[in-house]
Amino acid sequence: MLLPDDCLCSIFNFLYCRTDRGSFGLTCHSWLNIQNLRRRPLQFPCSFGIVDPSSLSQSCTDVNTFHFCRILTRFQHLEYLSLSGCTELTDSALNYLKPCGSRLQTLCLDCCFRISDYGISLVGDGCPSFTISLYRCNITDTGLEALANACLALRRVNLAYCPHISDSGLSAHSQGCCELQTIKISNCKGVTGVCLRGFSSTLVYVVADFCNLEPEGIMSIVSGVGLKFLNIAGLSCSNFRNGLEAIGNGFVAGLKTLGL
Numbered sequence: 001m002l003l004p005d006d007c008l009c010s011i012f013n014f015l016y017c018r019t020d021r022g023s024f025g026l027t028c029h030s031w032l033n034i035q036n037l038r039r040r041p042l043q044f045p046c047s048f049g050i051v052d053p054s055s056l057s058q059s060c061t062d063v064n065t066f067h068f069c070r071i072l073t074r075f076q077h078l079e080y081l082s083l084s085g086c087t088e089l090t091d092s093a094l095n096y097l098k099p100c101g102s103r104l105q106t107l108c109l110d111c112c113f114r115i116s117d118y119g120i121s122l123v124g125d126g127c128p129s130f131t132i133s134l135y136r137c138n139i140t141d142t143g144l145e146a147l148a149n150a151c152l153a154l155r156r157v158n159l160a161y162c163p164h165i166s167d168s169g170l171s172a173h174s175q176g177c178c179e180l181q182t183i184k185i186s187n188c189k190g191v192t193g194v195c196l197r198g199f200s201s202t203l204v205y206v207v208a209d210f211c212n213l214e215p216e217g218i219m220s221i222v223s224g225v226g227l228k229f230l231n232i233a234g235l236s237c238s239n240f241r242n243g244l245e246a247i248g249n250g251f252v253a254g255l256k257t258l259g260l
Helices: 005-013 018-026 029-038 065-074 091-100 117-126 141-150 167-176 215-221 237-251
Strands: 041-043 080-082 106-108 131-133 156-158 182-184 205-207 229-231 257-259
Touching (some): 005 029, 117 141
Parallel strands (some): 205 229
């Protein structure tokens, strides 16, 4: 009880065993407070089915707004937060992200089906610079534009299997997010690829398999001089040759990996 907090932090930092770190807070309230303050990643026991990634396992935890408020009150220095599979989470819960937004670096909202464009706008207001995953979410172009306008330093975004987005929403990211490095838009049928023209040279990783990519869209994608990884599997036969021709003409000299 007489040890100052900086000593307790040093002790905690030298604990490499997960069991020891988990037991640290059982000593007393002071030690529990140190454990809470040192917590950086937090992930709930939600998982996706191996055969069908869209199906949630029975171990999924229903985290609602009340739970979320208590969690962020306890852990105030999180850098990584995964709420993937928390299907009961609503927009209002994301209001509580604002106090810790400057520290949060990664937020996963995969399969959070009740999060709408309004909730995404709250995320943008609270987290100006981070990585976000919205796999199978119901976000639309409106939410994408709000995210791009608020998160100018967005680095990585996963929009795979988001059925309501199109070139219009993604174009806002090409105009505003000058530090974007990775974008995943797998199975986004409303995307032709033309929205990716003008992306910053920082963009190095693009996954656009099974989109409705057009030859002009593929040209737009490969116009980024920094591109190193590109997956455009599932191209229609009519666009396949034109797509390869655009890539083969040397527009992406730095390309290391091509997925067809």
